[in-house]
Amino acid sequence: MLQLGDEVTLYSVVFVVVLLGTRSPVWTTVLTASLxxxxxxxxxxxxSANRARQVLHPARSTVGSGKVSVVAHRGGGYDAPENTIAAIREASKNGATGVELDVEFSADGVPILMHDDTVDRTTNGSGPLDQMTHSDLTKLDAAAKHRLWQKFPGEKIPTLEEAVKECIKLHLTIYFDVKGHPNEATAALKDLYKKYPVLYNSSIVCSFQPSVIYKMRQSDPEVVTALTHRPWSLSRLGDGTPYFSSSWKHFWFTLNDVLLDFAHHHVLWKLCGNSAFLIQKNFVSQDYVQYWAQRGVEVVAWTVNTKVEKEYYHKLLHVNYITDSLVEDCEPHY
Incomplete structure (x- = not known):
């Protein structure tokens, strides 16, 4: 059962908002109690904290206070073609503790690694994933548009299972980032956990979509999970630029951002029983880390791309972080 001590803010806010909206003490009490x-x-x-610690701070984490884990974003998309076997191998070679991999699906339902819902940005092909079979995807060059394409000629788009097998072989922790398709992703991941039980102590399922995480816990309550969040993501770009020129649209989506942020910090993580919270790096501070620590949740920051930032997370915050490059500074990634 929930402990009331940590719920005062949540239920107080809900009570006041509902009371202002309904002007009915009875309905306010009923709705708050229902929540x-x-x-x-x-x-x-x-x-358990031990289970979460095994995944988030494996023995190979950086030696030192807090044992900070360094996770290669999309396999380390600056150092090698993102979401490929080459990226996974390069990340391991460069000292990563783990890799973050994006889960998507071909038109015929094969789980693959891909961040976008089209192949245009990263390959020599063009078109949406939901119109391309796995056979079509195997013909594409996943390194075609990477800055180091000459070093990785003809790199292929891997299946999710191919990537998992490589990570297990290299003893890398996997951060499964599920972009969508909650039912398909849950089924695919459940099969992988059943086939490769080592994943229970060496992987975590993450998503911006709470429905994905909730369905994953429904499907297999033993899987370690995390919500991913960037405050103001509905109304602003990562650099703070508003999405909308219309003032009323900007106001409406800003209001939704406030509600979403409140839900993430007071409701959704409890509902899903998350062990970690993946947050955009600009919002991480010592107080923020402490806020989650008091709730038994670990903070993982993304995407940390400069030496100065990395030292801040290593030496001051002792917080795991996700980075595009293990070897050099690169552009901010929101």
Whole structure:
């Protein structure tokens, strides 16, 4: 059951908002109590701290205070073609603790590694994934548009299982980033956990979509999970530029951002029973890390791309981070 001590803010805010909206103390009490009961009944408990620690701070983490894990974003998309076997191998060679990999699907339902819903940005092909079979995808060069394409000629788009097998072989922790397709992704990952039980202590499922994480915990409560979040993501680009020129649209989506942020920090993580929270690096501070630590949740920052930032996370915050490059500074990534 939920402990009331940490719920005062949540239920107080809900009570006040509903009271202002309904002007009815009875309905306000009923709806607030209903929220409490809903979370108490349908939430998933967090996994043990030891289980989470095995995944987030494996023995090969950087030696030192906190044992900070360094995770290669999309396999380390600056050092090698993103979301490829070459990237996984390069990340391992360059000292990564783990790799973050994007889960997507071909038109015929084969789980693959791809960040976008089209192949245009990273390959020599063109078109949406949902119109390309796995056979079509195997013909593409996944290194075609990478800055180091000459070093990785003819690199292929791997299946999710091919990538998992390579990570297991190299003893890399996997951060499965699920872009969408909650039902398909949950089924595919459940099969992989069943086939490769080592994943229970060497991987974590992450997503911007709470429905993905909730379905994953429904499917297999023993999987370590995390929500991914960037505050103001509905109304602004990563650099702060508004999405909309229309003032009323900007106001509406800003209001939705406030509600989404509140939900992430007070409701959704409890409902899903998350062990970690992946947050855009600009919002991480000592106080923020402490906020989550008091709730038994670890912070993982993304995307940390300069030496100065990395030293900050290593030496001051002792927080895991995700980076595009293990070997040099590169452009900010939001």
């Amino acid at each position: 409490y009961l809903f979370l108490a009944v349908f939430r998933f408990p967090q996994l």
